Amino acid sequence: MATVTDAGQAAVDAAQAAHTAAFDAAVAADERIEPRDWMPDAYRATLVRQIAQHAHSEIIGMQPEANWITRAPSLRRKAILMAKVQDEAGHGLYLYSAAETLGTSREELLDKLHAGRQKYSSIFNYPTLTWADVGAIGWLVDGAAITNQVPLCRCSYGPYARAMVRICKEESFHQRQGYELLLTLSRGTEAQHAMAQDAVDRWWWPSLMMFGPPDDESSHSAQSMAWKIKRHSNDELRQRFVDICVPQAEALGLTLPDPDLKWNEERGQHDFGAIDWTEFWDVLKGNGPCNEQRISQRRKAHDEGAWVREAAAAHAAKKTARNEQEATA
């Protein structure tokens, strides 16, 4: 910069170096970075991107499950499903608040989601075709989310880590409820058992894709690991998830749709078949079965709610004006 003298520039550089050193030391010592702390711009941008994507996933994820609320086959299941979908809305709220601590408003993030400039988890671009899908989502999708998110409870950014602690508790309820739903179907009538198996067949592979591309193709992973935003690689977490699911599927009396799935004595882990990454990238690009539907429902709800938000703002402004008038009168 021409207006800054060399001495001035040196002072700025020195301050920057001191900030960076303090930040690096805090991360290395596993201390939490808080909203008022100095942080590198790229760290902030990475967090906003990740938290936004996570928040968007929570609210888009309400759609495939809400699809079954009005058809839930017992009042008990209906109450559980309604509470679950409500929890996901609450998760969205916590996460948008966490993003706000980084200086990015919910409105701004929603606009980006609606414009297709920010993503949400591709898993929600698959349709819920039968009641058993509600169980499969709870067991596999919430299960995969937990595997991904438990390490985030130790994320270096304080507000995100704390939001994740609350969220993980609720996700583990969802996972157990989904499992229990599938178990009931699996042990139920022949038609119910078939419904459960069909749902697991359809949700298994997309759930494995939830961990993201293989480590050698993952663009953001290395830097996120260094910043302790991320603690384990995509492939590590995917392996952990497979190892958790195999015995659970057996207990459910259901099979996983992978002929190559088997215990590897030497590795002490399961081997599993090749994931269809063409499908993954295709769905991510917008060509999944429900991409268009999910985003247009979201936009529609937002647009149709515009007059409500305007009314609330107008009312609040009138109230403030009245209070001020009273105070000065």
Add this chain to the structure above:
Amino acid sequence: MDTGAALALGDDALVLSHRLAEWAGHAPVLEEEVALANIALDLLGQARILLSMAGDEDELAYLREERAFRNLQLVEQPNGDFAHTIARQLLFSTYQRFLYEALAGDPVFGPLAVKAVKEVAYHQDHAEQWTLRLGDGTEESQGRMQRGLDALWRFTGEMFRPVEGLALNWQKLEERWLASVTAVIERATLRVPGGPRTGAWAAGAGREGLHTESFGRMLAEMQHLHRSHPGASW
């Protein structure tokens, strides 16, 4: 015990809960996703207790025909826009609150009423706050809120037709309801609708099993899966 009253109150809660649950994923702001689901869940909880007093909750919810439902026509009305939903909630929650207050000492319904009235007080407050915001908000919101009240007003007379098995002063209940609702509507700079509160053709119809056309579709959706697998457990 005569199960008629449990069915009337239980069906009100069950049906309105279902309508509110239809908002999931469609609410105007995220906070309202949470609030509407909360109200729907409270009502479903009440419905389960009340229906269980009358029989098996799932048999009653899923296997009765439309003509056997005893809910008010008000609660089965489709959601419409957000103002319409809020108008329905204001009219019903105010009624339900005073009804449960009056039932606090009832030997059969007292325990439920005492617990539920706390939930309902929140539902009423939520509806009141939104009536004020929308009524005294923008020109558009005011028009929508007024249209919601106008459209639903004719379903409110039915609420005060005595239900067998509920010993209470229905006239006093109606007076309290009208005074409360009037006060909120006026504070919200809206007009108390002028039309009749019941149609001569259908006074008290919901409680007698006569419903409006959209209700059959609502039940078809709600009952379809359960009925497709006779005898299965879920």
